[in-house]
Amino acid sequence: MATEVAGAHGHDEPDHLAPYLSQEAGRGVKGWLLTLDHKRIGLMYLISTLLAFFMGGVFALLVRLELFAPGRTIMSAEYYNRAFTLHGAIMVFLFIIPSVPGALGNFVLPIMLGTKDVAFPRLNLLSFYIYVIGATFSLYSIVTGSVDTGWTFYTPYSTTSQTSVVSMVLGVFILGFSSILTGLNFIVTVHKLRAPGLHWKRLPLFIWGTYATSIIQVLATPVLAITLLLLAAERTMGVGIFDPALGGDPILFQHFFWFYSHPAVYIMIVPGMAVASELFATFTRRAIFGYFAVAMSSLGLALVGFLVWGHHMFTSGQSEWATMLFSALTMLVAIPSGVKVFNWTATLYKGSIELTTPMLYALSFLVLFTIGGLTGLFCAVLNTDIHLHDTYFIVAHFHYVMMGGTVMAFVGGILYWWPKMTGKLYDEGLAKISWLFVFVGFNTTFLIQFVMGSKGMPRRYYDYLPQFEIYHKVSTVGSWLLLIGFSICAWVLIKSLRSGPKSPPNPWGSAGYEWQGTESPPVMQNFRETPTITRGPYDYHLCTDEELFDGFPEDLKK
Amino acid sequence: MASAHSDHGHGDHPKFLAHHFDTPEQQFDAAKFGMWVFIVTEILMFGGLFVAYLIYKGQEPSVFIEAHRRLDWKLGSANTIVLLFSSLTAALAVRSSQLGKKNETTMWLMITIACAFVFMGIKYVEYSHKFHDGLLPGRYFTAHLPEHAHNGQVLPQRANMYFALYFMMTGLHGLHVLIGASALGYVLYRNLRGDFSPEYFTPVEIGALYWHLVDLVWIYLFPLVYLVG
Amino acid sequence: MSDHSHAHDDGKVHAHVSPFLFMVAIFGALVVLTVVTVAASRFDFGSANTLIAVLIATAKAALVATFFMHLKYDKGFHALIFVMSFVFLGVFLLITLEDVDTRGRVDNASTVRMHERRGEQAPGGFVLDPRGVQARERQPAGGGAHH
Ligand SMILES: [Cu+2]
Numbered sequence: 001m002a003t004e005v006a007g008a009h010g011h012d013e014p015d016h017l018a019p020y021l022s023q024e025a026g027r028g029v030k031g032w033l034l035t036l037d038h039k040r041i042g043l044m045y046l047i048s049t050l051l052a053f054f055m056g057g058v059f060a061l062l063v064r065l066e067l068f069a070p071g072r073t074i075m076s077a078e079y080y081n082r083a084f085t086l087h088g089a090i091m092v093f094l095f096i097i098p099s100v101p102g103a104l105g106n107f108v109l110p111i112m113l114g115t116k117d118v119a120f121p122r123l124n125l126l127s128f129y130i131y132v133i134g135a136t137f138s139l140y141s142i143v144t145g146s147v148d149t150g151w152t153f154y155t156p157y158s159t160t161s162q163t164s165v166v167s168m169v170l171g172v173f174i175l176g177f178s179s180i181l182t183g184l185n186f187i188v189t190v191h192k193l194r195a196p197g198l199h200w201k202r203l204p205l206f207i208w209g210t211y212a213t214s215i216i217q218v219l220a221t222p223v224l225a226i227t228l229l230l231l232a233a234e235r236t237m238g239v240g241i242f243d244p245a246l247g248g249d250p251i252l253f254q255h256f257f258w259f260y261s262h263p264a265v266y267i268m269i270v271p272g273m274a275v276a277s278e279l280f281a282t283f284t285r286r287a288i289f290g291y292f293a294v295a296m297s298s299l300g301l302a303l304v305g306f307l308v309w310g311h312h313m314f315t316s317g318q319s320e321w322a323t324m325l326f327s328a329l330t331m332l333v334a335i336p337s338g339v340k341v342f343n344w345t346a347t348l349y350k351g352s353i354e355l356t357t358p359m360l361y362a363l364s365f366l367v368l369f370t371i372g373g374l375t376g377l378f379c380a381v382l383n384t385d386i387h388l389h390d391t392y393f394i395v396a397h398f399h400y401v402m403m404g405g406t407v408m409a410f411v412g413g414i415l416y417w418w419p420k421m422t423g424k425l426y427d428e429g430l431a432k433i434s435w436l437f438v439f440v441g442f443n444t445t446f447l448i449q450f451v452m453g454s455k456g457m458p459r460r461y462y463d464y465l466p467q468f469e470i471y472h473k474v475s476t477v478g479s480w481l482l483l484i485g486f487s488i489c490a491w492v493l494i495k496s497l498r499s500g501p502k503s504p505p506n507p508w509g510s511a512g513y514e515w516q517g518t519e520s521p522p523v524m525q526n527f528r529e530t531p532t533i534t535r536g537p538y539d540y541h542l543c544t545d546e547e548l549f550d551g552f553p554e555d556l557k558k
Numbered sequence: 559m560a561s562a563h564s565d566h567g568h569g570d571h572p573k574f575l576a577h578h579f580d581t582p583e584q585q586f587d588a589a590k591f592g593m594w595v596f597i598v599t600e601i602l603m604f605g606g607l608f609v610a611y612l613i614y615k616g617q618e619p620s621v622f623i624e625a626h627r628r629l630d631w632k633l634g635s636a637n638t639i640v641l642l643f644s645s646l647t648a649a650l651a652v653r654s655s656q657l658g659k660k661n662e663t664t665m666w667l668m669i670t671i672a673c674a675f676v677f678m679g680i681k682y683v684e685y686s687h688k689f690h691d692g693l694l695p696g697r698y699f700t701a702h703l704p705e706h707a708h709n710g711q712v713l714p715q716r717a718n719m720y721f722a723l724y725f726m727m728t729g730l731h732g733l734h735v736l737i738g739a740s741a742l743g744y745v746l747y748r749n750l751r752g753d754f755s756p757e758y759f760t761p762v763e764i765g766a767l768y769w770h771l772v773d774l775v776w777i778y779l780f781p782l783v784y785l786v787g
Numbered sequence: 788m789s790d791h792s793h794a795h796d797d798g799k800v801h802a803h804v805s806p807f808l809f810m811v812a813i814f815g816a817l818v819v820l821t822v823v824t825v826a827a828s829r830f831d832f833g834s835a836n837t838l839i840a841v842l843i844a845t846a847k848a849a850l851v852a853t854f855f856m857h858l859k860y861d862k863g864f865h866a867l868i869f870v871m872s873f874v875f876l877g878v879f880l881l882i883t884l885e886d887v888d889t890r891g892r893v894d895n896a897s898t899v900r901m902h903e904r905r906g907e908q909a910p911g912g913f914v915l916d917p918r919g920v921q922a923r924e925r926q927p928a929g930g931g932a933h934h
Contacts, residue, residue: 016577116578119588184595191864192588193578219875222599226606230726233695239722240696241610247719252613255883256606306878310886322886525577581798587862594865598872605876612837612880613887631825638821646814649805649855656804757800770856777847780821781840785828 016525021423025524036121037524041128042107043421046414048131049103052094053407057486059087064445064479067472070464077462081148082163084460088151093172094135096406097264100271101182101217102131104413105210107421109186111514111522112204114195114531119188127181130174137171140164150460152261155242155253159234166232173228176221179267183217186210197533204512204537205281205294209274212298216263216270216305224260227253251316258309266305269401270298272365272409273340279362279412280344282510284351287538290343297336304332311380315389323382330380337373341366356508357431361412364439368404372397375450390460393453396446404442411438411489418493419507420514423521424500426492434488441481448474509550511535511543574758582757589760593767600734604775607730611723611782618716625713625720626784628693628701630684634784637680638776644673645773648742648766655759660749663762667746670769674739681732688721695722724783731775738772741765803860813854820847 018024020039026032032040062083066073075083110118118124141147145164149157158165190203190211203211231253233239240246242253281288288294310318310326344366353359375397379385388394419425452471457464464472506515517531535542549556572582579585615622651666691708692700699718700706745765748754754762824843832839853859858866 119578120592121576121578123592180599184592184599187595188588188592191591192584218595218599219602219872222603223606223879226603229730230606230610233726237695238697239726240718241614241722241726243696246696246722247614247618247716249613249887251886252610252883255886256610259879259883306875307882310882317890319886319889319892321889321892322882325882325885582800583798586800586802590861591865594868598868601869601872602876605872605879609876609880609883613884615837616884617887631828635821635825639818642814642817642821645817645851645855646810649810650807653804653807653810656802759800763802767856770851773855774848774851777851778841778844781824781828781844782837785824786836786840 017523017528019423019519019521020524021521034125036117036125038106038110038118038121038124039421039522039526041124042103042105044128045098045102045106045131046104046421048128048135049095049099052090052135053099056087056090056095057483059083059090061479061483063087064476066462067464068476069473070466070469078148080462081460082146085147085150086142089138089147089168089172091402092151092264092268093175094138096268096402097175097179098131098182099410100275100406100413101179101186101210101213101267102128104275104410104417105182105186105271108417108514109207109210110189110193111420111518111526112207112512112537113189113193114198114513114527114533115189115193116525116527118185119193120185123181124185127178127185130181131178134171134173134175134178137167137174139171141166141168141171152257153228153231154257155231155234155250156244158231159243166235169228169232169235173225173232176225176228179217180221183214183221186214187218190214195531195533198513201292202533202536203295205277205288205291205298206274208295209270209277209298212302213267213270213274215299216267216302219306220260220263220267223256224264227256227260230256251313251318254313254316254318255309258312259306262309262312263302263305265398265401266301268406269369270301272369272406273298275409275413275416276344276362276365278512279358279409279416280347280351281538282416282508282512283354283356283359283362284347285354285509285540286347286351287536287540288343289346289349290339291536291538293339294343297339300336300339301333304329304336308333311385314382314385327380327382327385331377333380334373334377341370341373357428357435358412358416358508360432360435360439361408361415364435364442365405365408365412368400368408368442372400372402372404375400388453390458391453392449392457392459395459396449396453399446399449404446408438408442414493416508417514418496419503420518420520420522422497422500423503423519424496425503425507426496426500430488430495431492434485434492437481437485437488439485441478441483441485444478444481445475446478448478504550504552506548507550509548511540511548512537516547572757574753586760586763589764590767593764597767597771600771600775604727604730607723607727608778608782611727614719614723615786618719621714621716622720623786625717626786628688628691628708628713629724629784630687631784633680633684634780637677638780640673640677640680641773641776644670644677645770647673648769652759652762652766655749655754655762656756658756660752660754663749663754664746667742667749667762671739671742671746674735674742677735678732681728688725693721694718695725727779727783731772731779734772734775738765738769741768803857805854805857810854813850817847817850820850 015024020037023031026035026037026040032044035041062074063080066075066080066083106118106124110116141164144167145162147153147161147165147168148163149161149165153165153169158169190207194203230239230241234242234248238246240248242248242250244250277288277294308326308330310322311330314323314327375393379388379394379397415426415431448471452468452475453459455468457468457471503520505518505520507520508515513531513533517527517529540548546556575582575585579588647666647669651663651670654662654666688694692703692706693713694700696718699715699721701708701713701717701721702715704712706712742765745761748761820843824840824847827839827843828836852866852869858869
């Protein structure tokens, strides 16, 4: 049958039953750049987001290096302002937001759903190219004077700064559409393209998380678009909507910006939670405790996330009543987050835990996200926040969530699905060493920033008082440990690509749908036969030995 | 449920059906659902401007009321009727393509697109009046100067905010009119090519949905900006 | 497909075809409502002006969505997400308005009060509350308007 079908296609037609990375599935550069295959698009997203991570990381290292000693260390204050702005803007808009949905979501979601592709493959490719165009605008901004406003583009500074704000703002505006289209595609795919038997209560938690993320992307990103459009109009045409001199209200900009950007925090963290749920299930060999509660808490985060944006504006001059309202509403966020953390912990209890590298990253995620989440409550309390606002405490808090949470889960997810994506195994020993550097380096960099911030060190400052020097020194050394860790990790992946042993279809022995009935790497249309789902994604007790076998099928018979 | 590979090269998989869908109904539902999600994004994008408008209007109601008298409510009403009528013809285009009446579909689509141009023409007349009277956004606003007095009266300078929002809202809406007209133009081309049938009229339906969205935005924009001030 | 729970599961597209005259009648209703909204704008209902305009517009939007956009014959979920978009917009509008309307109620020195250039009250600042917040003397325009 397979050969018959392949023969029916012309030479340029991709063969739907060839491994998706092979020449038969799409030839040469054209086969990649014009591909409609969600797996290839996912890989292109993976490469681009990792490039963005590298760029953002370089700026982070420069910022930390500059802060190694008080006064001027390697760059002037003007360049320092640009460096932290670019670090933030690149990490947020070019890396974290597209990372898990764009790269892992694109690759894994349709396979988990048991379908051949996302609902709108052409829109999917378009979304990738919109991402590339947006990134190009941002790069253009960087080389033509860059931006020094901070990633939040607050007015009135952003409307008066002499740097290249408009092209960066247009870049982010365009990137937003990429995010919207990805979210739209995923929502429709989850609704319309599930395999037979895959009803909502059998959806893997990765799907639930990605689905909740997509809802936020679709609802919040348009408001960012209009905000940035107004900002660009303000700079180019002087419309004055945020300019007090023309009757505008700069605080309104903050409302507009955070109406998107607080939900955007959940665009960043919920996919991380989604990945972590998969890792916990596979490496404890059991169903996620409280599956339904974890699934619903993703949706809960998505909804509550729209009610709390003003907690970024406690000291902005917004009304005291609004401040109190936002403070109270922000406390609600702790509920769905707590539901997740407790259920993951309960999953670990008496699970048969296997400490592979992805699992180490998942456990790091659990610990670091909890720290990040709990310190977030300090910031939500009004009187504490007056002291902590705009200090390194905030910096440490959101890095614990964004990097300790999402990046840890992202790296864990890459390693976990790596054998499925590439068909190659990687060096577990070396990967564990890299994890150790990343984990220790992360905590060295950021734990001390809580202390520094609570003692009053403001964020974004170029210079500081002598009593903060020791904290900054430790933090900078931590950033070097992170560099070592990620470099080893990159080497592990490159080595695996070059000379990694071939992966069996299900190297982790997981019950997850994406590991069943597919090869590593999968064929172009994912499955040789449309799967029929007869059990939940974590029903280890219902799986046959054959399904959970972590070797090659031919060895099973022996 | 067809197995994954049996549908290649078989007669039960019509040409318009993409390979990852099993049935035309599934494909149609997916397209329509996707369009509705997209409509949600558009509503929130325009919504941002409406929020800004309502907030500033609430802050300086008398200035906004004074400023809105400088808009021509007759032209605005005419444009409202034009858009409402084009919405009707867009809906009729869907109807005729559902019934397989290709020529009728062509006619309704052409009328819809023509309405888009009429709308933009009226918009052009309005805009050129505003430019001429110095009713420009933000820092280019000059209608408070004596040489731009209207019936012997000048607007307060703070009216610049009203015109900033007026131009942002109607400008973005006008852009959507143009995008919608182009989309309908593409649908028209495909209709003339004979792509559609009672079994497959998805692009007509999707294009019409987009066009109704453009109408929906105007339905709110017209009374809020032209009538209430 | 798991989504298919219809009585007719032949996989064909089943869309409602609306009668021609019915559609024209809807258009007529829309025109009538347009006339009503123009007429209503001739009368001053005070602070209800905007509300009345929005309500009439919502009636028109409902007609377009229900009949021209076929929501009546469509999946209920499409209507749900359509309505939800307005709900989220409402959240955005109401909470932002709540901030703008109550600025300075508790601590009237906490915000910028006036335009530097014009010495007029800034929209970003608070409007002095007639219910007893003591009006502070206005500082001269330019220089020192910030507290
Ligand atoms: Cu927040």
